[in-house]
Amino acid sequence: MTQPARKPSRIQIENRQRIRDAALGLFATHGFRGTTLDQIAGACGMHKPNLIYYYDSKEAIHIDLLNTLMTEWLSPLDAMDPEGDPLEEILEYIRKKMEMSRLYPRESRLFANEIVQGAPRMLPHLERTLKPLFDQQCKILEDWMAAGKLARMHPAHLIFSIWAVTQHYADFEAQIAVLLPGQDRFADGADQFVETMFRKLLTP
Amino acid sequence: MTQPARKPSRIQIENRQRIRDAALGLFATHGFRGTTLDQIAGACGMHKPNLIYYYDSKEAIHIDLLNTLMTEWLSPLDAMDPEGDPLEEILEYIRKKMEMSRLYPRESRLFANEIVQGAPRMLPHLERTLKPLFDQQCKILEDWMAAGKLARMHPAHLIFSIWAVTQHYADFEAQIAVLLPGQDRFADGADQFVETMFRKLLTP
DNA sequence: CACAGATTTTACCAATTGGTAAAGTTACGA
């Protein structure tokens, strides 16, 4: 499966990174089929066959991106502490998600693309990795609500709404840019709005 | 621009509709470049050159879909009445948006695809059609807040959050299906959660 | 029915695209 085998050389590490970086932006905006190997090659100053030297196929690049995405993407959710202050734990999670939309919009859009298209290459990942984590966090939320520390609501839909609102700023950036022109979409009040919104929702 | 010219015959009307219906589903899930004319032809039981008989090009089909989408998509937003009860007007808008996610997920995903990819064919539409309507609705919201009928908040971000949460159920359906398996994603409590969420947020 | 125009089908084409073969070049340890 992996191609040149054993110890990746310095050049291999660097060039694979260059390829991933170029491919990430292209896949995120044009989708998998909308991106050509020539585009990726051009974006990272390499020749097409050189890509295939580092990755078996175009699909292999995509899969590699989705794999690394999956782990890094979920880390903030994993960090919620059942022993911490419920409201602050959730608000901190929301802050991290907003920061990710600001710093890594390409990753957010890559994920959005994959899910909108029915998650053809991610369904197993979602089942094996996301689902258990999701269930676990739902349980934590339920316990907090049962203890009266949070307003009662459907925990799954709460998580969905957090994902929806925070990722919207990355995924629908083009639309927001039209509707709030000239403004910094984040500095402008998005963070404050989102924090206020969920604080109001969650306070018992 | 338009091809066969004057009065569209019965057959033309029917077949264009068949083409649009097939293309909508395919564009929504595979994106523009990820969809082939052969796929569209196969999905509506026609031959490829027959599509070109009714539409000048693949792009013409896509543009036609986006045009009709744009008008139908915005109609619920347009229906908000400045004279009505603020909370009920907004909640009714939210209900309509949830219903649209339930009834027309393909349209929602087509729109999402287009925006995630930077709205290459919709930017003018967004500027000319959506922006004025958006500004007008923001003004209405501001007036309601100034009159103390709604909690004070940034009206633009309020609208974004409504769009984000309601469209999430259509656009991320594949993810939700994994996380809430076997359940009807809408009947299960999405509507109730969303209504409660925004009622709590908006109540002064 | 007859027939003109509308519609459908078959055969085809040029460009693009993912990928390969193999020759050339570079980096690096002995």
Next chain:
DNA sequence: TCGTAACTTTACCAATTGGTAAAATCTGTG
């Protein structure tokens, strides 16, 4: 510094794809 393995480049290919030409067929109307 020399040789070999790692890396890069050039040329190429088969399949796919958007689209065309034109023959075949169908439809509605006088």
